[in-house]
Amino acid sequence: MGKKIAIAGVTGAVGQEFLRIIEQRNFPFDSLKMLASSRSAGKKIDFMGKTYTVEELTADSFGGIDIALFSAGGGRSKEFAPAAVKAGAVVIDNSSAFRMDPEVPLVVPEVNADAIAQHKGIIANPNCSTIIANVPVYPLHKANPVKRMIVSTYQAASGAGQAAMDEMVQQAKEVLDGKPVTCSTLRYQLAFNLYCHDSPIGENGYNEEEVKMTKETHKIFSCPSIGITCTCVRVPVMRTHCESINLEFTDPITPKQVTDLLSTAPGVSILDDRINNRFPMPTDASGKDDVYVGRIRQDESIPDNRGINLWVAGDQIRKGAALNAIQIAEKLL
């Protein structure tokens, strides 16, 4: 029994990935409505042997829809998700609009799939860098509660959307040709350069991306006591986020125990070949479902063997956004 699906923001990088994943996972649907801004309305998209016409996203788009996948930006989610819920759809929202709403479950299926049942029409998809950290950290936290987590990210251009990916390519050509670098979607030169995440900065000096890692992890783990600090950085990589994660546990833990726990953890692939110096790279994780984990090491600067360093890589568009949302939809069925 298929469902009636709508995708809001279908022409974006995440919207396009929704389509690929629906096809790859054979997600059961009876009908599919493709929605985007008025700018993209009328565009034709071929999908699974059928040609769809993109319709303008409005409050009236959701009659008869069972599941609405939103990835059209926080403003559009705030504007149109309530209308979709009113029309009877369950909204799975990829924006930050509802994530911290206590009425809205914030879900990484490998961590808190149970929370889905509590939804009142909207389920929030966490931020990409949060999901990619949470998938490998949660199975460790469950076995031995994490007391403190220090994350430095290496975030791909895709997190800023398809236009940012295209502009990074353009910038790279400009640098190679010795021409001035275009910064229109990207705030600064990203090709052959990097910069701290340019989301708005709060009074304490942390940008929104860093605050998301802390607050969303607290909510997803149902554990607001974990100390979390984060430095988020945009790097000239296309679509995979990497993260250097330092963990302080409650009890002693060895790299071997971490490896054992992660080797059976859902959504995790271990790539930790010290002999051949082969660890997760963006080129490994791009287009893949799993979060790749390597560099599993004891952090000897924490006493009693309670410290571990990890290096993780996950596809930002896929597990960081579209795949996680489709997995939520699968759990809903």
Place this chain on the structure above:
Amino acid sequence: MGKKIAIAGVTGAVGQEFLRIIEQRNFPFDSLKMLASSRSAGKKIDFMGKTYTVEELTADSFGGIDIALFSAGGGRSKEFAPAAVKAGAVVIDNSSAFRMDPEVPLVVPEVNADAIAQHKGIIANPNCSTIIANVPVYPLHKANPVKRMIVSTYQAASGAGQAAMDEMVQQAKEVLDGKPVTCSTLRYQLAFNLYCHDSPIGENGYNEEEVKMTKETHKIFSCPSIGITCTCVRVPVMRTHCESINLEFTDPITPKQVTDLLSTAPGVSILDDRINNRFPMPTDASGKDDVYVGRIRQDESIPDNRGINLWVAGDQIRKGAALNAIQIAEKLL
């Protein structure tokens, strides 16, 4: 009164930077001998209005030389630095060959210039990522001892030499042209990708670059009790290393105190504009002498306001190598 200088490894990226810095700083020299491997011997180099012929680096290269700047790899330093010392030269060695030798001072002039006087012929230049961390961390440590330091690096191609920089450019062109990517000097694709530092990995899982950060910092600060853990990563940037540094201090410290301490610290430039989201980038630090510091924030995951996050950027070839060595030579004079 000028000195008789020799540069071993003059054709490399650091060797070429030695020349630029000698000219820019008007470093006093009477004569300059340009040395490199037999492959480069005979090559002509124009420098400050004179044409020099590169000579082959041998044990007999150092007669009459006062100061020998070595950046020709650890093997050549081990082979030829003792001969240079025997011939009466003071060797300033950019390789890792002698850094941990207790008889050899390991010097960041902003930190431990005093150690230079104890030399017995060789003074070691620390590893690039160590220098770039040490310059901003030491003035804080002096004011309020650092108990623990967690570093994640974003290291440029230049750390692997000129050939690596050239290959990264070639790789970028190949990726943009949809061609297979050449990995000859670089172990993996670096353009539009990144990978954990590919230096040899020890039994505890740390690579040599990470071990250097710990051991060299202990020696330079004369403080082996600081807990240090490090994750070193190569990113597709040309010549500036960035580092995300998390510091736990002995006593409470505020971002304002850190900013005040660093605003008068030698070799440090603060670039920490929260309103305009403007923090150190590789494009800021490249070609500059100072280490740039920004993102100075309280780490609230450490109790009692004893935690601080920093983001730093320093030119790897310059302060990370050639400039630091020339500064040591200046102190020698």
